Amino acid sequence: MQKTKYLIIGAGMSGLAFANFVDSDDYLVLEREPEIGGWCKTIKKKGFVWDFSGHFFHFKRPEIEKYLRDRMPADEVTTVVKNSKIIYKDALVDFPFQKNIHQLPQEDFIECLYDLYFRDEVKDEFDQDSFKGMLYEKFGKGISEKFLVPYNEKLYACDLEELDRNAMGRFFPYADLEDIIRNMRRPDNVSYNATFTYPKNGAIMYVNALASEVPDEKILLEQDLTNIDLQRKVATTSSGDEIEFEYVVSSAPFDKLLQIAELEHDPSVFTYNKVLCFNLGFDKKGPEGIHWIYLPEKKYSFYRVGFYDNILGTDRMSMYVELGFEKDAEVDRQAMKAQVLEDLKTAGIVEDHELVADHSVVLDPAYVHITQDSRAEFDRLSSILELRGVHSIGRYGGWTYCSIEDNIVEARELAEKFNAL
Template identity: 75%
Template sequence: MRIKYLIVGAGMSGLAFANFIDSDDYLILERDSEIGGWCKTVKKEGFVWDYSGHFFHFKHPDIEAYLRKRMPDDEVSTVEKSSKIRYKDALIDFPFQKNIHQLAKDDFIECLYDLFFRDEVAASFDASSFKGMLYEKFGRGISEKFLVPYNEKLYACDLEELDRGAMGRFFPFADIEEIVRNMRRPDNASYNATFTYPKNGAIMYVNALASEVDESKIWLDQALVNVDLNRKIATLSDGRTIGFDHLISSAPFDRLLPICGVEPEPGVFSYNKVLCFNLGFDKKGIEGVHWIYFPEKKYSFYRVGFYDNILAGASGGKGDDAAGSRMSLYVELGYEKDAEVDVEAAKAQVLADLEAAGVIDGHILVADHHVVLDPAYVHITEDSQAAFDELSSMLSLCGVETIGRYGGWTYCSIEDNIVEARALAAKFNTLEALDSKD
């Protein structure tokens, strides 16, 4: 069997490529028993949960329209974000650096003073690192009260290991003028100031893409175990072999390499993993907030999201039972990539921490679900970028293209994955059109 386009991964990237490639000569391999990758949705006891929080911030109206056209008319609504930071038992607005005036007086003065005299400490850190960038831009107070501890919990690593631009456009920068102006004229807009969310979960966007793909061309429970780059032959977990002209992979890059017979330098591709709990409680709790960031080490989690508030916002306050009378949470904990995750111990600690934080108070847990995202956030470093550029170029010469957050070893949005997959498909479509003219 030979296929022109062998697509590895039935997540957003792989399905998007299948949508936009003009050829019908493709096949999608998915190692899981369901499509969607980390965009799966779980429904349990009336609660609607995703594999962690997935909220969509479309910058390309044509892509949003493409997806919406393939979904029920009333499925998606736009929500104006309300996000908070819990700091010293108080909730302040996100982003922290633009809302230091909401802190207690002593903390505010410390942050403002350190902001103006940030050059005094910036020289102590490597300016090319993510940590060095934080001290350079915001000084010691803002960095040490929120930016450093929060991101250390998120990435589960020393921030000096990450590149200065590890978060790209997703980091909420603010200069001194913006910070001071925000004290009188609040403007906390960011790249995700508004977001869209389907009432039946993120899987609805996945299903929109899947609706344009022939089901017979998606092979579930089929992992890629070997690729012969010279002969362009892929071996599957069931022992079958498939020849290909082009292999389009959204699989984690560090795991694709040995499958292709390429061994990278040890440790060059690092990442964290995230344990996400979805928790359903018998009654409502905090109202109106969509998610809260927890930088302090006394809490095991770094972020808690409120699906009941999100779904209420996305349905005009007329959501289902989970969005109406009960509280529905996602709770995220970061781990080093090699750490062992004790789910039951973590769950007990999460429930204790939620109570200590005032998120639950006499609530009864009526439903729960968990998933370990492995990988979750890749660690972008100078070495990883150089290695990726070199090795992905080598694979491309052999007919293998790597895309998506993990295939491209980058920090990006779900829309970015669709944009990238569409661009790659357009390149192949153009080449096919030119070949047909010859």
């Protein structure tokens, strides 16, 4: 039987970051896939560079960005000032919607402004502890129903009253009445990701930067975890091997960790959606200068599209297209591909373009549903696991909404706690 002090589950950003920052070489990283990276994998096909979905990096801690860049080629990373749009009634509106209602047709603008001012009249129609209730409370009926509710329902694939009011935390672009009015004369659409970085060879380059500090023999690929015996402190892999551990650091989805640790819980508490991502490469350019577009209307099958070519300065339209589905939905990729191509023409993004190359992947899970129950149960169950030496981190391990930088910081902080013992 193998023995290790730290058994790290998942060779994505969180797991590899922990391996980088812990002051010990007594660890093993288990990865169920044949490649490292998690959802940060990169695909290259016929000259196009795509990720499994749109991964753009918004570093707020210079030391984290420097740590990664020091382990990458000197000219690998490009820095971009974001230009994002919304398609509303076949016209482009600046993002965020709530700060740019003055760009709407006059009737819609007046409706949104009126409902914003008198938002207290409708806020009690919804549960104030829900995400949907928060939207109506802060922005009124017009802004909520024209963009915020339909867009986020497409993204999360659920009723927004099921989500906690702070489900998106700092990532939601809040704005008060004064901000919105001021923006009509003095545009200021800065958000948490106003400037982002992106590697020329895809998001996998950031993963590789972390992996460069982890010896190959420490990463066991195609090794899924099937059981964790919390009493014996022994993990069993899909190949039947047993590994004795002192600590487990897991970035696996929290609900899956509970199953393999055989910890009693109510699985209905931990809900999520999945996302079908198409990567599409065309023979010539499309919209110039735009990095991604939000599409709230139901006539479009997707909720967001992004343009790698406008980020990397290439001469052919290179896109990602994202569609949200309920977690148990059957996804017919061929049928959806045909629908996506038709909808791209309806949106005016694709005209007489020829599709040169494509790729698709289903992210399952994609966005976890953050509710009061999920927060409470995560806190309770993760405390029980930690008493047995099992720590669950990352977006899915922590059942939260966070950035890739947040994952690295969380992994570093956990490593530093162990280093101080």
